[in-house]
Amino acid sequence: xxxxxVLVLIQxxxxxxxxxxxxRLFEKAGVAGWKAFLPFYNTWIMQRLAGxxxxxxxxxxxxxxGWFISMGxxxxxxxxxxxxxxYEHALAALLPVAYFAWLGWDHRVTFKGAETARAYRxxxxxxxVDAAVFAVVAATLIRTFVFEAxxxxxxxxxxxxxxxxxxxxxxxxYGPRLPMTPLSVPFVHNTLxxxxxxxxxxxxxxxxxxxxxxxxxxxxxxxxxxxxxDTVIDLPDFQSQRPYYDVCRELxxxxxxxxxxxxxxxxxxxxxxxxxxxxxENFIKRCVAIPGDTLLIRDEVVYIDGHAQPIPPASETWxxxxxxxxxxxxxxxxxxxGVDMTxxxxxxxxxxPNEYSMLLTRRARDKMLSSGxxxxxxxxxxxxxxxxxxxxxxxxTQDNFGPLYxxxxxxxxxxxxxxxxLYERAIRIYEKNSLEKKNGVVYLNGRPADRYTFKMxxxxxxxxxxxGSLDSRFWGFVPEDHIVGRADxxxxxxxxxxxxxxxxxxxx
Numbered sequence: 001x002x003x004x005x006v007l008v009l010i011q012x013x014x015x016x017x018x019x020x021x022x023x024r025l026f027e028k029a030g031v032a033g034w035k036a037f038l039p040f041y042n043t044w045i046m047q048r049l050a051g052x053x054x055x056x057x058x059x060x061x062x063x064x065x066g067w068f069i070s071m072g073x074x075x076x077x078x079x080x081x082x083x084x085x086x087y088e089h090a091l092a093a094l095l096p097v098a099y100f101a102w103l104g105w106d107h108r109v110t111f112k113g114a115e116t117a118r119a120y121r122x123x124x125x126x127x128x129v130d131a132a133v134f135a136v137v138a139a140t141l142i143r144t145f146v147f148e149a150x151x152x153x154x155x156x157x158x159x160x161x162x163x164x165x166x167x168x169x170x171x172x173x174y175g176p177r178l179p180m181t182p183l184s185v186p187f188v189h190n191t192l193x194x195x196x197x198x199x200x201x202x203x204x205x206x207x208x209x210x211x212x213x214x215x216x217x218x219x220x221x222x223x224x225x226x227x228x229x230d231t232v233i234d235l236p237d238f239q240s241q242r243p244y245y246d247v248c249r250e251l252x253x254x255x256x257x258x259x260x261x262x263x264x265x266x267x268x269x270x271x272x273x274x275x276x277x278x279x280x281e282n283f284i285k286r287c288v289a290i291p292g293d294t295l296l297i298r299d300e301v302v303y304i305d306g307h308a309q310p311i312p313p314a315s316e317t318w319x320x321x322x323x324x325x326x327x328x329x330x331x332x333x334x335x336x337x338g339v340d341m342t343x344x345x346x347x348x349x350x351x352x353p354n355e356y357s358m359l360l361t362r363r364a365r366d367k368m369l370s371s372g373x374x375x376x377x378x379x380x381x382x383x384x385x386x387x388x389x390x391x392x393x394x395x396x397t398q399d400n401f402g403p404l405y406x407x408x409x410x411x412x413x414x415x416x417x418x419x420x421x422l423y424e425r426a427i428r429i430y431e432k433n434s435l436e437k438k439n440g441v442v443y444l445n446g447r448p449a450d451r452y453t454f455k456m457x458x459x460x461x462x463x464x465x466x467x468g469s470l471d472s473r474f475w476g477f478v479p480e481d482h483i484v485g486r487a488d489x490x491x492x493x494x495x496x497x498x499x500x501x502x503x504x505x506x507x508x
Contacts, residue, residue, distance in 0.1 A: 007063045007211065014070050015039040015060075021100025022046075025081065028104070029111040043070060046077040051114030063211075064145055064176075068137065074100075079117035081109055086129060140186050145176040148485065150223055150282060155345075156463035156470065157284060159338060159361050160314040161221070165502065166492035167284075169223045173486035175213040180206050180278045190279040200279055208277070208481040216459055218304070219312075220287045221487040221507050224461065228475045229280035230429070233263070234273040240281045243475070244272070249390065256390075277481055284487055285461035285471050286312065291408035295460055297401040297473075300379055302462075313363045315464040318380040323354045323373055336371075337364040359465075382467065388476045389421035398466070398473045406477065407454040414451050415442045422476075423452065430479040431455050456480045 022036035029049050036042045044057045056073055060066035071093035078092045081103060091099040103109045122130070152165040161167075171177070184200035185192065192199045216222055231244045238247065244263070245256065247270070252259030263270040288302050288309065289295040296303040300317060303309065333339045333347075339358055341347045348357040357380065360368070368374040381399045388396075396402065404422065405413065413423060420437050427444070428435040431454070434445045441448050458477040463469025472478065493502035 011060065011066055012039050014067055015042060018096035018100045021104040024104025025100060043073045046073050049114065050076040050080050050117060052076045068141065078103065080111060080113055082112045082116060084120050086126065136186050144179060146171055150284065152284065155468055156465050158465045159316055160312060160464045162493065164494045165490050167487045167507070168489040168491055169485040170488045171485045173214065174216060174483055175210045178206055178209045180208060181276045182206060190275060202276065216287050216290060216483060218287055218290055221284060222287050222461060223282055223284045223484040223487055224478050225277055225280035225482040225484060226283045227478055227482055229275060231272060231274050234271045282484060285463050285469070287459050288462045289406045289460035291406055291457040291459070292411065293406045294403050295406060296403045297399065299381060300399045300466055311362045312464050314361050315466065316359050316361045317466040319358055319360050319365060320350060320378045320380055321356050321358050321368070321374050322376040323356070324375055325354050326373065337368055387473050391421035393418050393421060401473055406460050407458045409454055409457045412451050412453045415449055426458060426477050426479065427452055
């Protein structure tokens with residue numbers, strides 16, 4: 001109901017703020033000025049004076065779309081006063097509060113009627129300009145609040161989603177998020193094409209607001225802003241491929257503060273860009289844990305609250321495969337098991353005869369065992385402990401990780417030196433607090449604290465390609481304000497040609 005109230009309030013403001021100026025314009029048109037202060041009735045009068053369809057008034061009741069309908073009504077209204085230029089229509093749509101007042105108190109402006117408005121003929125160029133502006137506004141509205149196209153840039157979700165799958169991402173699945181950086185070049189995410197540089201201005205910032213929010217569900221394929229993409233090294237080989245924080249950790253040999261000092265001291269080699277949340281790079285992963293879950297990974301199997309979770313059938317990982325000695329046919333291996341023997345990214349000979357390293361899905365693994373081709377298939381477990389939270393207090397690996405509590409809005413966690421690294425970034429960066437640890441004591445906003453209550457929900461995201469994914473195991477939680485939408489449909493897929501069997505496939 002709060003969300004509905006916000007939408008209604010915005011619509012009422014759009015209809016009422018121009019009313020003082022509309023009062024004078026109504027009087028010039030021979031209509032009682034007080035009618036300008038009655039929302040919806042005032043636009044009914046405007047449409048009647050302009051001789052335009054009255055059903056437009058009812059379309060104003062549609063959330064969000066109604067705002068743009070109101071702008072169109074204002075444009076039609078000022079046409080009855082002889083205002084036909086492009087900038088005059090732009091002022092009527094975007095600044096009716098000031099423009100209506102200026103017209104109302106300008107004695108030179110007189111009511112000319114609907115006939116004058118209908119008699120005016122636009123030039124061909126003006127028609128094209130108006131059509132282009134309408135198309136940009138409509139497309140921006142759809143892209144912001146309904147759905148957005150997205151392309152899979154990496155193999156981190158294979159074989160569920162393949163590189164160069166083109167997706168439609170639903171913005172309404174979790175509730176549309178208002179742009180936090182609204183002054184932006186249309187259809188460009190964060191960098192201007194060709195010339196480079198930021199595609200947005202930070203003069204106006206809007207706090208995080210999501211209309212009609214719906215929680216992310218376990219198992220959803222989620223598009224979100226890269227949480228550690230708030231600061232990037234602005235060079236082609238870095239960005240999200242080599243995150244800034246990873247580079248600092250590498251240069252500092254595990255000490256991120258030492259590495260950060262080296263990066264800041266050399267801006268020519270490491271030019272930095274700081275980005276707002278909605279301009280961080282878009283990532284897509286599968287949600288494996290939702291707020292309030294306790295996550296545990298043992299030998300690649302994900303456990304939530306102690307219960308093993310099903311492995312997505314198309315999720316793939318590296319296995320050591322011992323075959324029965326039969327020669328391996330390249331065509332059969334690709335057709336039956338999805339393994340490209342010519343690619344070192346999917347197939348490698350191992351140290352012993354009849355033994356190979358293969359990147360297999362769980363479905364292919366089971367099929368290979370049941371066919372008798374494989375005598376034994378063992379997962380290749382990672383033993384490197386350098387994963388989130390990069391602390392000696394947690395000797396975790398990407399295949400054996402946790403247990404870890406995923407914060408829920410309103411939940412309280414104990415703050416101790418042992419778990420400080422787990423929640424430090426969420427509390428300090430995402431929730432805008434001062435947090436530090438001194439002499440074994442945790443200080444929150446300058447005061448000693450032994451607990452913290454979270455202001456947002458958090459999620460845990462992982463790629464289906466478990467050994468080829470930069471995911472939450474390496475950078476931690478995804479806050480709710482970073483959620484963009486849910487991947488719903490593959491509308492195009494390309495790999496040296498169209499992959500016809502993937503077109504218009506629903507994503508599960």
